[in-house]
Amino acid sequence: MPREDLPQIGLGTYSDDNREQWxxxxxxALDVxxxxxxxxxxxxxxxxxxEGIRQSSVAxxxxxxxxxxxxxxxxSDAEQVPAAIDGCLDRLGVDTVDLLYVHWPSGVYDHEAVLPAYDDAxxxxxTRNVGLSNFTSNxxxxxxxxxxxxLYAHQAEMHPLLPQRDLVAHAQKHDYTFVAYSPLAKGEVFDVPEIVDVAEKHDATPAQVSLAWILSHDNVAAIPKASSREHMTQNLTALDLNLDEEDITLIDSIERRHRVIDADHGPWNWEDDTLLG
Ligand SMILES: NC(=O)c1ccc[n+]([C@@H]2O[C@H](COP(=O)([O-])OP(=O)(O)OC[C@H]3O[C@@H](n4cnc5c(N)ncnc54)[C@H](OP(=O)(O)O)[C@@H]3O)[C@@H](O)[C@H]2O)c1
Known part of the structure; x- marks a missing residue:
């Protein structure tokens, strides 16, 4: 029986070099x-x-x-979307994936031209589920x-410097999962004083505090990228870290706002939308 629910902490796998490391x-990651x-x-x-999945001892x-x-x-062409989906399955070496996202509503993206191919898949x-990524509420x-x-999931940037309150509320209202990418702001959360204070209080790391804060929201999961066993283990054990109301209030009070992923690709003006909310 395939798994029914998306696990709350997943492994992000983007790197701009040394793809084979994955x-x-x-x-x-499967081992830990x-x-x-x-x-x-x-x-x-x-x-x-x-290959990593096939070589692991996990089914x-x-x-x-x-x-x-x-x-x-x-x-390069909307008519090629079904072939692009098949290409993903071929490269992964699987007949089905658990979740297939529209990566970004840009390039050939148009609701009517692209989404029917996702319905067909x-x-x-x-795919067992359909997701979207980098969408606005509208x-x-x-x-x-x-x-x-x-709609099973929406994936977008979220971390303590970019709380995405409107998008998270949208996921809760429509009961799908919001998957937080760059949940550590690529490391930029590590020296934020409020995060460091909460980490010291719980004898945890700033990475664990950021992830625990993300997971304190209903309907939210996170996919930190990590390439060492130590980082992976730390991130997974963030599931055991329970922040109290005082911690959450302190992290919610952080005023600094920062986006780490360039968002200039959409057909809309991101700054005018709710994505910094
Ligand atoms: N849908 C989209 O458009 C989109 C866009 C961006 C990202 N994503 C996804 O989200 C994933 C994660 O985002 P990201 O890679 O941008 O950044 P991230 O997960 O916020 O941060 C990754 C960085 O944090 C470090 N790190 C991880 N765990 C740590 C720990 N416990 N202690 C200290 N450092 C730690 C990693 O180092 P090491 O590698 O050395 O462990 C790496 O330098 C991506 O890999 C990708 O799968 C999706």
């Missing part, structure tokens, strides 16, 4: 207890991620595998009107 990194792996066509590592059915296609310049069992509403498949 074969070993995925194997290590991760059961959710996140990749994408544009990460150019799907074949290594697939494929026990691993939640997510991938993404449709990005700024892949595929869902109907054909090529675009999510429009996409949900076009999609026949239920």
């Amino acid at each position: 074969r070993n990194n995925v194997r290590t 207890g991760f059961r959710h792996i996140d990749t994408a066509q544009v990460y150019e590592n799907e074949e290594y991620v697939g 494929r059915d026990d691993v939640w595998l997510s991938t993404k296609t449709v990005h700024h310049d892949v595929p 869902y109907e054909a069992g090529k 675009l999510l509403d429009e996409a949900m009107d076009v999609l026949d498949a239920p």
Whole structure:
């Protein structure tokens, strides 16, 4: 029986070099207890991620595998979206993934031109769930009107410097999962005084505090990228860290706002939307 729910902590696998490292990194992550792996066509590592899963001692059915296609310049034509989806499965070496996202509503993206291919993949069992990534609340509403498949997840940047209150509320209202990417702000949360204070109080690390704060929200999961066994283990044990109300209030009070992923690709003005909320 495949897993029914997306595990709250997953492994992010983006790196701009040494893609082959993900074969070993995925194997290590599964060994320390991760059961959710996140990749994408544009990460150019799907074949290594697939090999890492096959080489591990964990059964494929026990691993939640997510991938993404449709990005700024892949595929080059909306008619190629079904082939792009098949390409993800081929490179991963699987017949089905657990979650297939639209990576970014840019390039060839148009609700009517792209989402029917995702519905077809869902109907054909090529993906067990459909997700969207880097959407605004308005675009999510429009996409949900076009999609026949239920929206399972929305993935976007979230961490204590970018709390994404409106997008998280949207996920809670419509009962899908918000998957927080760059949940450590690529390391920028590590020296934020409020995070350091809470970490010292709990004898935890700032990475664990950031993840525990993210997971304190209903309907929210996180996919920190890590390449060492030590970082992976630390991140997974953030599940055991329970922050109290005082900690949450302190982290919520951080005024600094910062986005780490360049968001200039959408057909909308990000600063005018709610993404910094
Ligand atoms: N949908 C999208 O458009 C989108 C965009 C961006 C990212 N993502 C996904 O989100 C994932 C994570 O985001 P990200 O890679 O941008 O950044 P991130 O997860 O916020 O931060 C990764 C950095 O934190 C370090 N780190 C991880 N755990 C640590 C720990 N316990 N202690 C100290 N340092 C730690 C990593 O170092 P080491 O590698 O040395 O362990 C790496 O330098 C990506 O890999 C990708 O899967 C999706």
